[in-house]
Amino acid sequence: MRDMVEIKDLGQHVGETVTVAGWVETTRSHGKVAFVVLRDGTGLAQCVLVKKQVSEATWEAHGLATQESAVSVTGEVRADDRAPGGYELGVTEMTVTGQAAEYPIQPKEHGVDFLLDHRHLWLRSSMQRSGLRVRAEVEQAIHDFFYGRGFVRIDTPILTGSIGEHAGTLFSTDYFGEKAYLAQTGQLYVEAACPAFRKVYCFGPTFRAEKSKTRRHLTEFWMVEPEVAFADSEDNMRLQEDFVSYLVERALERCPEELEILERDTSRIEHVKPPFPRISYTDAVTRLQAKGSEIQWGDDLGAGDEAVLTEDYDLPVFVANYPKEAKAFYMKENPEDTRTVLCDDLLAPEGYGEIIGGSQREDDLDRLLERIREEQLPEEAYSWYLDLRRYGTFPHSGFGLGVERTVAWITGRHHIRELIPFPRLMNRLFP
Amino acid sequence: MRDMVEIKDLGQHVGETVTVAGWVETTRSHGKVAFVVLRDGTGLAQCVLVKKQVSEATWEAHGLATQESAVSVTGEVRADDRAPGGYELGVTEMTVTGQAAEYPIQPKEHGVDFLLDHRHLWLRSSMQRSGLRVRAEVEQAIHDFFYGRGFVRIDTPILTGSIGEHAGTLFSTDYFGEKAYLAQTGQLYVEAACPAFRKVYCFGPTFRAEKSKTRRHLTEFWMVEPEVAFADSEDNMRLQEDFVSYLVERALERCPEELEILERDTSRIEHVKPPFPRISYTDAVTRLQAKGSEIQWGDDLGAGDEAVLTEDYDLPVFVANYPKEAKAFYMKENPEDTRTVLCDDLLAPEGYGEIIGGSQREDDLDRLLERIREEQLPEEAYSWYLDLRRYGTFPHSGFGLGVERTVAWITGRHHIRELIPFPRLMNRLFP
Numbered sequence: 001m002r003d004m005v006e007i008k009d010l011g012q013h014v015g016e017t018v019t020v021a022g023w024v025e026t027t028r029s030h031g032k033v034a035f036v037v038l039r040d041g042t043g044l045a046q047c048v049l050v051k052k053q054v055s056e057a058t059w060e061a062h063g064l065a066t067q068e069s070a071v072s073v074t075g076e077v078r079a080d081d082r083a084p085g086g087y088e089l090g091v092t093e094m095t096v097t098g099q100a101a102e103y104p105i106q107p108k109e110h111g112v113d114f115l116l117d118h119r120h121l122w123l124r125s126s127m128q129r130s131g132l133r134v135r136a137e138v139e140q141a142i143h144d145f146f147y148g149r150g151f152v153r154i155d156t157p158i159l160t161g162s163i164g165e166h167a168g169t170l171f172s173t174d175y176f177g178e179k180a181y182l183a184q185t186g187q188l189y190v191e192a193a194c195p196a197f198r199k200v201y202c203f204g205p206t207f208r209a210e211k212s213k214t215r216r217h218l219t220e221f222w223m224v225e226p227e228v229a230f231a232d233s234e235d236n237m238r239l240q241e242d243f244v245s246y247l248v249e250r251a252l253e254r255c256p257e258e259l260e261i262l263e264r265d266t267s268r269i270e271h272v273k274p275p276f277p278r279i280s281y282t283d284a285v286t287r288l289q290a291k292g293s294e295i296q297w298g299d300d301l302g303a304g305d306e307a308v309l310t311e312d313y314d315l316p317v318f319v320a321n322y323p324k325e326a327k328a329f330y331m332k333e334n335p336e337d338t339r340t341v342l343c344d345d346l347l348a349p350e351g352y353g354e355i356i357g358g359s360q361r362e363d364d365l366d367r368l369l370e371r372i373r374e375e376q377l378p379e380e381a382y383s384w385y386l387d388l389r390r391y392g393t394f395p396h397s398g399f400g401l402g403v404e405r406t407v408a409w410i411t412g413r414h415h416i417r418e419l420i421p422f423p424r425l426m427n428r429l430f431p
Numbered sequence: 432m433r434d435m436v437e438i439k440d441l442g443q444h445v446g447e448t449v450t451v452a453g454w455v456e457t458t459r460s461h462g463k464v465a466f467v468v469l470r471d472g473t474g475l476a477q478c479v480l481v482k483k484q485v486s487e488a489t490w491e492a493h494g495l496a497t498q499e500s501a502v503s504v505t506g507e508v509r510a511d512d513r514a515p516g517g518y519e520l521g522v523t524e525m526t527v528t529g530q531a532a533e534y535p536i537q538p539k540e541h542g543v544d545f546l547l548d549h550r551h552l553w554l555r556s557s558m559q560r561s562g563l564r565v566r567a568e569v570e571q572a573i574h575d576f577f578y579g580r581g582f583v584r585i586d587t588p589i590l591t592g593s594i595g596e597h598a599g600t601l602f603s604t605d606y607f608g609e610k611a612y613l614a615q616t617g618q619l620y621v622e623a624a625c626p627a628f629r630k631v632y633c634f635g636p637t638f639r640a641e642k643s644k645t646r647r648h649l650t651e652f653w654m655v656e657p658e659v660a661f662a663d664s665e666d667n668m669r670l671q672e673d674f675v676s677y678l679v680e681r682a683l684e685r686c687p688e689e690l691e692i693l694e695r696d697t698s699r700i701e702h703v704k705p706p707f708p709r710i711s712y713t714d715a716v717t718r719l720q721a722k723g724s725e726i727q728w729g730d731d732l733g734a735g736d737e738a739v740l741t742e743d744y745d746l747p748v749f750v751a752n753y754p755k756e757a758k759a760f761y762m763k764e765n766p767e768d769t770r771t772v773l774c775d776d777l778l779a780p781e782g783y784g785e786i787i788g789g790s791q792r793e794d795d796l797d798r799l800l801e802r803i804r805e806e807q808l809p810e811e812a813y814s815w816y817l818d819l820r821r822y823g824t825f826p827h828s829g830f831g832l833g834v835e836r837t838v839a840w841i842t843g844r845h846h847i848r849e850l851i852p853f854p855r856l857m858n859r860l861f862p
Contacts, residue, residue: 004661006629008581021661023626023823041629041660042581068626070825098794098824120623120815121822129627136584143574150439150473153567157853158589158613158636159602159651161860171590173602173613175650176642180860182589182604182613189853192551192862195454195499196560198437198472204635205589211607219606220590229472230435230452363529384551384862391552392454393529394501422588422620429592429611431623431815 007043010087013077021072024065034062044084047073049091061094070098119422120431130258131419134251135407141250142224145243152197156186169209182207188385190227194396201226211426215415218404220424227398233342233360236397237318240346240356241274244316248272251410264412278318284309300326306353313349320344329371331359352409358399365389438474441518444508452503455496465493477514478504480522492525501529550853551862561689562850565682566838572681573655576674583628587617600640613638619816621658625827632657642857646846649835651855658829664773664791667828668749671777671787672705675747679703682841695843709749715740731757737784744780751775760802762790783840789830796820
């Protein structure tokens with residue numbers, strides 16, 4: 001099937017006769033002239049059939065070309081500013097190769113459950129295509145950013161005997177008689193790879209068995225987690241702002257059409273460049289209290305608090321150095337205020353909330369052991385992690401960025417479930 | 432910590448005084464002069480301490496710098512061809528920031544269980560670093576190849592209610608009261624994305640609960656699975672040979688030092704370029720029988736058969752069009768011999784065996800339904816997959832390449848468990 005041309009390349013074939021294949025978006029007919037808008041996955045093209053210029057079989061094919069039917073069309077490429085994509089095809093031959101039954105998704109309002117039940121077809125809609133194409137661009141940008149800076153990719157295991165953060169929210173499986181958990185983070189493993197490669201990252205799916213139904217939660221989502229040896233919390237935040245700015249820039253530069261289809265007001269993200277504002281958790285609490293919140297020092301910030309904090313900014317905001325109790329055991333104690341740890345959350349503007357959680361890691365063996373015992377975590381399971389503090393412990397920092405939340409912010413979409421091809425929610429495992 | 436220099440960049444600082452930090456590989460002392468070989472994750476550097484030129488504290492630091500201790504060293508960069516990496520550091524100051532306890536891994540033979548138990552430390556060894564760096568390069572090459580050809584990355588779910596291939600070899604978990612399986616393939620999902628993007632691929636971990644202990648099996652491994660609309664089995668094989676050749680070329684071009692450390696005879700892979708030889712399954716059986724094998728037409732090829740078949744070639748070999756019964760239900764019937772399906776396995780030379788399985792997919796709704804019933808698969812779970820044949824069915828093909836097997840072949844390593852950072856084997860879930 002090598003003689004086929006992709007619609008995105010039609011401009012290279014003006015005046016030539018080519019064959020394209022794809023799916024029918026719409027058809028209309030004026031008796032003697034008929035139009036088919038064809039989508040081939042690389043673009044849209046209008047195909048024009050003039051009854052007296054085509055064979056009977058081709059004219060009949062037009063009538064059989066129901067919405068989403070797969071068709072093959074041969075015709076002459078003509079430049080036409082009015083046509084979607086800028087080119088149209090003067091059809092000489094058309095064949096319906098896969099006629100579609102009545103298509104369930106119509107240009108009307110469908111309920112969200114209906115659309116999610118038909119996710120395998122909903123993917124073909126232009127808003128969904130656009131969102132997922134931005135996702136793919138952001139993911140390539142993630143790899144390019146770290147590869148370009150000399151990071152070594154480390155794939156961390158999903159099946160794990162030890163436990164990351166919140167034991168209550170783990171999926172588990174029988175593993176040849178043992179119990180295995182689905183990893184919530186690759187962080188502990190990338191820490192182990194630092195003495196081999198200095199700068200490393202992992203990128204893959206992570207799992208949370210949380211009974212949460214908000215628009216910001218998925219049970220399975222993708223996370224990128226870089227880790228850098230000899231980097232402190234300040235270095236860590238600089239890396240984060242460089243990284244996030246790069247992802248936004250790539251999407252703006254390479255997905256302008258998709259962002260337009262998504263009706264994203266790109267002026268809201270065009271100025272996303274380092275440095276991002278930084279406030280301490282302690283200042284954040286004071287500020288929230290002044291705005292009428294009942295938050296007390298020591299409480300974690302809720303989604304509502306995050307929204308209030310970010311409303312004063314048009315850039316992502318770092319909130320740094322949370323109370324120890326609000327954060328995970330592996331974060332390094334802040335020497336300037338031992339009630340807190342050296343960490344940051346990066347909050348996206350426009351109400352998108354936390355897209356990054358990062359920290360300097362506790363590199364003191366005794367203090368780390370103490371924290372593991374305080375949190376009543378299974379010490380034995382962490383023996384290998386503790387080894388990293390026994391054999392040449394070193395300052396290091398890292399963070400995790402959630403892909404779906406980040407892409408939701410960049411594209412301006414409300415629900416993160418639209419920014420993953422097949423979302424997994426508390427009540428959804430299908431398709 | 433921004434003033435630190437990475438060892439790989441020492442050449443840019445000859446004559447300057449710089450600070451590097453890393454881990455001690457070896458030390459030796461001649462009473463008045465001492466040497467420390469430092470690894471910082473980007474390279475190795477020899478540090479030279481002259482007793483009468485350094486402070487007492489620095490001289491003592493040398494004595495405390497046990498193997499794998501984390502140290503910080505300041506000194507003048509000197510070019511020296513005899514030094515590892517080509518540069519050495521004339522030390523003015525040295526501090527042990529993280530002294531290591533007696534390091535478990537010594538330059539002697541350790542048993543494989545011991546090494547796998549200490550995988551979190553074994554990663555630091557030069558062979559392991561080299562293998563994993565080639566893996567990271569191959570992974571970036573995977574993304575670059577498909578991105579460059581206009582494929583859209585589609586992340587497919589790990590948690591799934593429907594079932595891919597071999598129901599007996601699936602891990603399962605409780606999913607809020609339902610049963611979920613860990614995906615063995617993303618293929619069915621990337622097929623659904625074809626009508627949206629034409630050319631797509633997924634890349635992520637996959638799972639096999641197989642009770643297999645061979646050097647070629649992992650329970651968790653990484654696979655890349657491209658899928659192309661309007662591509663037939665021939666197009667599919669051409670894509671595969673282009674792809675594999677590109678991965679080999681990237682590794683040769685960008686990892687020459689690593690391949691040298693691994694003692695890879697690169698002359699065995701330098702000529703890996705399209706086209707690769709193709710034989711049919713039927714011819715393969717005839718050939719094996721002529722060589723004395725007892726294989727009968729209809730049997731699947733075992734690892735031993737694969738090794739015999741590939742010994743005549745110094746390129747990967749396609750074996751095409753296997754018997755229907757030996758392959759998965761979704762493969763398209765071969766119109767020229769309906770006992771067989773339009774598929775291929777790509778066998779790597781030097782005994783590495785199957786690195787790719789690919790096929791044209793069955794796009795005929797009735798024939799696909801028939802195959803699902805023949806295999807007694809749960810029809811209801813595949814309803815969404817069957818929809819792809821109801822709504823604009825189209826010819827399409829794709830394949831899956833296993834990352835660890837491919838990297839084992841490229842690097843010439845015997846066991847694939849060394850080519851994944853934290854291998855998961857039937858009896859291994861730790862660290």
